Amino acid sequence: MGVAIRAADRGDRELVVRLLDDAFRNDPVSSWVFPDEEHRRRTHHRLMAAFTDIVLADGRIDVTEDGTACALWLSIPAGDHSADVGKDRAEAEEGDDGMRLREAVDPENERVERIARLMAEAHPADRAHEYLWMIGVAPGHQGRGLGTALIQHVLDRCDSEGRPAYLEASSARSTRLYERLGFAFTGRTLDLPDGPRMWPMWREPR
Numbered sequence: 043m044g045v046a047i048r049a050a051d052r053g054d055r056e057l058v059v060r061l062l063d064d065a066f067r068n069d070p071v072s073s074w075v076f077p078d079e080e081h082r083r084r085t086h087h088r089l090m091a092a093f094t095d096i097v098l099a100d101g102r103i104d105v106t107e108d109g110t111a112c113a114l115w116l117s118i119p120a121g122d123h124s125a126d127v128g129k130d131r132a133e134a135e136e137g138d139d140g141m142r143l144r145e146a147v148d149p150e151n152e153r154v155e156r157i158a159r160l161m162a163e164a165h166p167a168d169r170a171h172e173y174l175w176m177i178g179v180a181p182g183h184q185g186r187g188l189g190t191a192l193i194q195h196v197l198d199r200c201d202s203e204g205r206p207a208y209l210e211a212s213s214a215r216s217t218r219l220y221e222r223l224g225f226a227f228t229g230r231t232l233d234l235p236d237g238p239r240m241w242p243m244w245r246e247p248r
Contacts, residue, residue, distance in 0.1 A: 045191035046107035055094055058103055061112050062090035065178030071212045074237035077151045088147045089154065093176060101175070104192050111179040111188040115196055118208075120170045158236065164232045164242050166208060171244075172200055174209040195225055201248045211241040224248060 045128070050058055055090045067086050093114065097103055100117035102104075140158035147154050174196070179188050200207050201225035209225065210232060211217045217227060225243040234239040 045188060047104050047192060047195050048107060050098070050103035050105045050112065052098060052107060054103070055091075055098065057109055057111050057113075058086060058094045058105065059091045061110075061180055062094065062114075062176060062178045063087040064180055066090065066176070070156070070238035071234070071240065074234050075157055076148070076151070077112055085148050085151075088227065089143075092143055092147055104187055104195060106192065110183040111177070111191040111192055113177040113189075113196070114175040116173045116175055118171050118173050119164075121134060121167050129132050130146075134165075159208065160232055160234065162208070164230075164240075164243065166228075166242075169206055171206040171208050172196055174207060190219065190223065193220075197223060197245070200245070204247045206247060207245040211243055212238070214241070217241050220245075 063086055067082060072082065072086055072089075076086055094103070095115060097114040099196070101114065103112055103114050105112045140155040140162075143158055144151065146156040174193065177189050177192060179186075197207060199205075207225070209220065211220055217225075220243050221227075223245070226243050227244040228242045232242060234240070
């Protein structure tokens with residue numbers, strides 16, 4: 043039997059934030075952004091809430107009907123990095139999205155802003171695409187195909203519309219899942235300073 047999926051709305055905000063917080067709190071990237079475990083426990087949900095609000099406003103969040111998994115997507119036009127945060131020094135002086143994110147989430151934590159800038163620099167801009175920003179599955183429900191179903195739900199549309207897709211894998215293990223769905227490593231990792239690496243991946247429509 044297939045996985046029932048629906049589009050989230052504002053009423054699902056707390057559900058999505060909780061899913062992402064539970065799924066990513068001990069992820070290597072989140073652990074780098076918030077290296078102190080107790081501080082991460084208190085603060086990590088703010089970052090997930092900020093991401094959720096951005097995608098609720100400008101993109102699409104899909105959730106499984108049972109509320110155990112969600113996927114955050116943004117449609118990115120060619121030449122547009124509005125999904126990413128952080129540009130050049132001039133914008134930084136005026137106050138860009140990376141700085142605003144840091145101020146909203148954890149003002150004393152420079153890594154919140156830094157990871158936003160690094161992801162922006164790595165994000166492809168030459169072709170319009172669907173961007174899988176995050177996908178979270180509740181602990182205890184992982185390994186059941188929920189994430190695959192959520193991703194394939196959008197990839198089917200990408201294929202019918204001839205549209206590429208992009209994501210950043212946060213572990214070597216997850217790259218294998220994405221490869222099975224047609225994504226390919228772009229060839230250059232995103233290496234966090236004194237921290238883990240991420241694997242940018244691109245998928246051509248089938």
